[in-house]
Amino acid sequence: MPCKSPFKHHRFPRQIILCAVRWYLRYPLSYQDVVDLLEERGINVDRSTVYRWVIKFGPQITKRTEKHLRRASVDWHVDETYIRVSGKWRYLWRAVDANGQMIDFRLTTKRDAKAAKAFLNKAIERVRLHRPVTIVTDKAQSYRRVIREINHRYDPHFDSIRHIDQKWRNNRIESDHAAMKRLLGYRQSFRSLRSAKATLSGIETIRTIRRGHVHHKISGVKGEIEFIRRLFETAA
Numbered sequence: 001m002p003c004k005s006p007f008k009h010h011r012f013p014r015q016i017i018l019c020a021v022r023w024y025l026r027y028p029l030s031y032q033d034v035v036d037l038l039e040e041r042g043i044n045v046d047r048s049t050v051y052r053w054v055i056k057f058g059p060q061i062t063k064r065t066e067k068h069l070r071r072a073s074v075d076w077h078v079d080e081t082y083i084r085v086s087g088k089w090r091y092l093w094r095a096v097d098a099n100g101q102m103i104d105f106r107l108t109t110k111r112d113a114k115a116a117k118a119f120l121n122k123a124i125e126r127v128r129l130h131r132p133v134t135i136v137t138d139k140a141q142s143y144r145r146v147i148r149e150i151n152h153r154y155d156p157h158f159d160s161i162r163h164i165d166q167k168w169r170n171n172r173i174e175s176d177h178a179a180m181k182r183l184l185g186y187r188q189s190f191r192s193l194r195s196a197k198a199t200l201s202g203i204e205t206i207r208t209i210r211r212g213h214v215h216h217k218i219s220g221v222k223g224e225i226e227f228i229r230r231l232f233e234t235a236a
Contacts, residue, residue, distance in 0.1 A: 006056070006057070006060055006232075007232075012043075012045070014232060015229075016038070016043060016045075017053050017057065018057065018228055018229070018232065020034050020038060020045070020050050020053055021053050021054055021057045021058065021061070021202065022206065022224070022225070022228060023037060024050065024054050024202075025054070025058060025061075025199070025202040025203050025205075025206040026206050026210065026224075027183075028182065028183055028184065028185030028187070029185075030187065031047040031050045031051055031054075032047055034050050035047050035050060051195075054198070054199060054202065055194070055195055055198045055199070056198075057202070058198045058199055058201055058202025058203075058205075059198050059201050059202065060232075061202055061205050061206070061228060061231060062201045062202060062204075062205040064231040064232070065205050065208065065209065065214060065231065068214040068215050068216065068217075068227075069101075069208070069213065069214055069215075070101065070213050070214060070215060071130060072097040072099075072101050072103055072127060072130065073097040073098045073099055073101070074097075074130055074131070074132050074133040074134070075097060075098040075132065075133060075134045075136075076095050076096070076097055076098075076103060076123075076132040076134065076135045076136065077095065077096050077097070077098070077135075077136045077137075077169075077170050077172045077173040078093070078094070078095045078119075078120070078123075078135055078136070078137050078143070078170075078173065079093075079094060079137065079138060079170055079173045079174060079177065080092060080093045080094070080111060081094070081177045081181070083107075083181075083184070083189075083190070083196065084189040084190070085107070085189070085190045085191075085192065085193055085196045086190070086191065086192060086193075087189070088109075090107055090108065090109055090193070090196070091107070091108050091109070091110065091111045091115065092105060092106075092107055092200070093105060093106045093107075093108065093115065093116070093119040094173060094176070094177065094180075095119075095120075095123050095173075096172065096173050096176055098172070099213075100172065100176060100211065101208065101211070101213040102204050102205075102207065102208050102213070103123050103126070103127065104119070104122060104123035104126050105200060105201075105204060106118065106119040106122055106123075107193060107196055107197055107200065112142060113142035113145055113146060116140075116142045116143055116146045117146045117149070120135075120146055120147070120150060121150070124150070131154075131160070131161070132161055133160075133161065133162065134161070134162045134163075134164055135147060135161055135162075135163055135164070136164045136165075136166070136169045136170050136173075137163070137164070137165050137170065138165065138167045138170060139165050139167060143163065143165065144163060144165065147161055147163045148163075180203070180204075180207070183203060183207070184203070187199075206224075209224055209227055209228070210224055214227065
């Protein structure tokens with residue numbers, strides 16, 4: 001049975017929709033910037049339309065990319081940063097592997113042991129068969145307690161995950177935070193948690209595709225465009 005096309009009932013063809021979404025997620029552009037770029041090409045779209053496209057198709061790109069991801073390494077770097085959502089600071093938990101490949105992210109209202117536990121459990125559940133062997137964090141005590149609990153759950157007599165809490169060892173993810181925030185540009189304040197999660201999901205996935213952490217992608221921008229096109233080629 002054919003899958004229902006996510007482009008059904010949209011006035012614009014999928015090539016234009018995916019182009020606009022990819023521009024917004026790949027470059028530090030505003031919705032108005034995307035509107036202006038489309039207008040230069042004779043395509044008149046409203047900012048609210050581009051916003052709806054990003055919120056809908058950002059997570060779609062993430063979902064469809066999942067099965068193409070390369071296997072992440074078992075050495076993780078975990079840290080949290082912060083962004084503004086509805087005028088309030090929210091915590092963005094992120095994990096990358098030793099090669100800089102995104103493992104997972106989670107947006108929370110608090111920075112405590114409960115949030116750390118929820119994030120690490122979510123990340124480990126996502127990778128399933130290749131749990132981390134080492135997790136590098138800063139010296140926050142919440143990580144130590146949570147990793148101890150996770151180890152006890154898997155094997156009470158053996159620390160299957162080795163915790164390294166030397167801050168200087170975590171420069172990889174801290175520099176990755178900085179690169180991601182530069183990409184956000186002046187968009188670092190989101191309207192809602194829903195829009196923040198959808199947008200961040202798309203941004204992280206486009207960065208993953210761009211870095212070549214997926215199978216069957218040729219290098220360069222044209223390779224990115226072709227890869228995303230193929231993700232939706234079954235959507236008639």
